[in-house]
Amino acid sequence: MVKGANVGLDELSESVDAVVVHLGWSSESGEADADASVLLLDGNGKVRGDADFYFYNNPTAPDGSVQLLGKRPTDDGNEDRVSLDLAAMPGDVERIAIAASRYGEDCFGDLSALRLTVTDPSGEALLEFSIPDAGVERAFVFGEFYRRDGRWKFRAVAQGYASGLAGLAIDFGIDVDEAEEADDESADGTDVPSAESEVVAGSVPARAPVESGAPVPPQRRPEAAPSSVTTEEGEERPARRRPRTAKKKVTLPKVAKKSLAENEAWRQARLFPASSLKNDREREMRATSVLLSVMTQVPEFGRRLTAGFGAPAGRMETFTEVSLPHGDAPKRPDGVIRVERAGRLWTALVETKTNGSPLRAEQVQDYVDVAARRGYEAVITLSNDVALDGGPLGDVKIDRRRKHRVTLWHLSWAEVTHQAQMLIRHEGVGNAAHAWLLQELLHYLRHDNSGCHGFQNMGPAWVPVRNGIDTETLCHGDQRAVEVVESWERLIRQVCLRLGGELGQRALPVQRVRRNSDAGARRAALADRLCADGRLEAEVRVEGAPGTLVIVADLRTGKLRTSMEIPPAESGYPLTWAKRLIRQLSDAPADLHVETLLEGRPNGPRGTLERLRPEPGDLLPQESDVRITGFKLSLFKGMGSSRGHAETGFIRSVYDSVDRFWSSVVVPLERRPRRRAAAGSRED
Incomplete structure (x- = not known):
């Protein structure tokens, strides 16, 4: 479809009671991202109430007519998905606007391959619409579904907003209270969202939408919302809570209460016992x-x-x-x-x-x-x-x-x-009984005897490929190498699930490929690279992390390398950056490798943390005119040899390597000041 075109859904499929909308995008780094949102509108083009605004803080309609399904990686980037039950849509909803927004000051001009695809529940594509000319917009209405003579139709809109998600929401009749959001965050003792954070806050954007390439309209600070209102009878009541476009603060679970057991041999009674399972x-x-x-x-x-x-x-x-x-x-x-x-x-x-x-x-x-x-x-x-x-x-x-x-x-x-972990530890459920049931389910799934441990075998090709790399007899085009690459990709997807569940943040594999590239050809090319250099590589993007996590398994040396490149501080001098970095890593392992990244040069000064602690200045280049672009932090670990999930297996060694790097290196760095997106240091 092209901008402005429309089509009846009944012309595309026999059954259009429900559809799934896919909003997709890509970027050169493979890390940039955006969030989908949905607005239910009446005949006047306005929401019936603030509850008609569905986004990351309000992802599901009580009647099931709208549900944000979350993100998933694609061959050329990421996509966000929305499920619409058109048969369940309230009768006074005349239009359904499908939109997306970016974080902070990021704009859609930094993304490519913007597209909307509508599929039926079986996954069969019904229509597709691309937006080729995005610019300064921080929010976009991609398209809209609307009723006409009892039929649902779709219109390709491509309307941009330089004012972001808050401006888009206000334009459709929603009260967005960003000042209240900032006050609440400050009262909790947490950081107030800034222009560089993943929050569309700090100013209420202009209400008028803009076309691609138009200048950004002026922005103003909203007035603080009253904490209470006075009725005509003179009664004071609390003010109505307005939708927040700032993302919810995620806190990790508290430490478990001390057990009342006399000794470690006592085992708690479980709703779902797993120890008696025999086959x-x-x-x-x-x-x-x-x-x-x-x-x-x-x-x-x-x-x-x-x-x-x-x-x-x-x-x-x-x-x-x-x-x-x-x-x-x-x-x-x-x-x-x-x-x-x-x-x-x-x-x-x-x-x-x-x-x-x-x-x-x-x-x-x-x-x-x-x-x-x-x-x-x-x-x-x-x-x-x-x-x-x-x-x-x-x-x-x-x-x-x-x-x-x-x-x-x-x-x-x-x-x-x-999914169980995200609900019980980070997002919450309806009541304490539901939380207890999910806790029992998690305990059962993690029990050694349940058999529900996820991906746990690299496949029969693992040992022959390792031996072929060791003896330099593995040839290009060997199908066994493709099988190992596929197993590696499955393992990395599970690493993302484990890490995301622990942190309560999105964790997605990064795939740096062209749009519409063939997945089979991509894996064949990676298999040829494995045959040539003996390494499996993967990148994982975690929301809120200071950089992209890189995992490299070198089958020649039997070493695993987990690393992350981070930018220097926004202010100060190079020596100050080095001292601050070493100070932040005071509790990190002594064998952590630190390398200085230099503009236009493949290698910079490097050393272990143990050697650099007394002399942080050793991280600086001898030439004063060479610009430091960042630092690369790496941990090395011996790689498990067997293909399975045993303690000495390859899969377990990858888990341990990622867990150790994240807890001992990334967690201390998450408290460091971050540079602006223009300096190339923003995480998406």
Whole structure:
């Protein structure tokens, strides 16, 4: 589509009761990002109330008509996703504006490949719209859905706002109280958001939208909102809370209370015991029943897991060991999920595997056929494996000729653990009972005997590839190298889930590739590089971190390197920067390598922290006219040899390496002053 064009959704698909909107972008660094938002508008083009504004602080509508599904990496950047249940949309909502905004002073002109894609719940693309001319805008209305004669249509808008998310919200009739936000943060003893932070705050942008390339309108500071209001009868009441466009402050959980046990041999009673499980069949049955039961009892958790699969928001019931007719012998999927909304049923069959048990394509194919014949919507596979590119696992055929299409989805146990952890430790749930249930679920999933530990095997190609690199006999084009690259990518995605769950922040792998590049060709090229230099490399972007985390596994030397490049302080002199950095790393490991990054030169002064502590000046170049662009911090660790998840395995060594670097190096650095985005030091 082009800007200004419109199309009826019923012209694109037979069923348009629900759609998923994908907002995508990319950047040269692969790190820049933005956030999606949705506004429900009446016939006058204004929200009916502040609750009609859905963004990162208000991601879900109570009736399930809107849900922000979160981000995921793509081959050329990132995308943010929104689920819209158009059949559940209130009757007085005439338009649905789909927008996105950037953090602080960042603008969309720094991004490329801005695009909006609308798909049906099965993932089939219905339309796409690109924005090629973004400039100073900090917020964009990409497009809008609107009713016309009882039909839903879509219009490509591409309307930019230099005033950011707050200005966009105000333009559609929302009261945004940024002064109150700053006051609250100050009262809590935390930092007040600044122009450089990931907060659209500090000034209320002009209300008028701007076209791409237009000058930024003047901005003004809002007046502080009153803490109370006086009614006509003279009664004083608290002022209504207004939407905050500043992101919520995330705090890590408090230290657990001291146990009342007499000694460490005592074990707490658990709702879901795992120690008695004896074989994989028992583990699969127990894990399926535990997960599905918690999904029904904790609605926030159940909705979070099923929304991405196209399920509506409604009353959920789950079942296990259901027998369904299929030819001569009935089929018994491990579980069934049913969601009822407005008299309509959404049904998904669930096939579960634990430990290293692989999904069998023929079994999943049978469930897809059963679902198609019975009019079910989805088949969900659940195992320790991690799907690449968000697709299903295994070679299963979907009959596109059928009027009723079944969607095949895959979910990793690591993703289940991540979502439970995000809710219980960072975002909160409805009540204490829900929190306790999720805590019990987390304990079960992490138990050594549960079999639900996520990705835990580098595959049969791991040892031959390692030996081939050691003996220099691994050749370009070897398919085993491609398999190792795919396993490495799965491992890094799980590292992101683990790290993001612990920190309560988004953690995504960085992929520096061109838009629409072929994933298979990209992995083949990485496999050739592995054959040539014997290294596996990955970058991880964590929201709020001072830089990008780089992980390198050198199969020739058997070493793991975790590193991060950070910018120098905004003010002061080079010697001051070096002294401040060494002081901040006072508790870091003595074997931490510190290297000075110099403009136009491949290498700068470097040394271990142990050697540099008494002489920080050794980090400075001898030539005074060479500009310091930053510092590179690196930790090295021996690499595990085996392909599995054992203590001495490669996977465990990667986890340990990342955990050690983050806790001992990154955490102290998060308190250091950060430079402005113009200096190339902003994290996105």
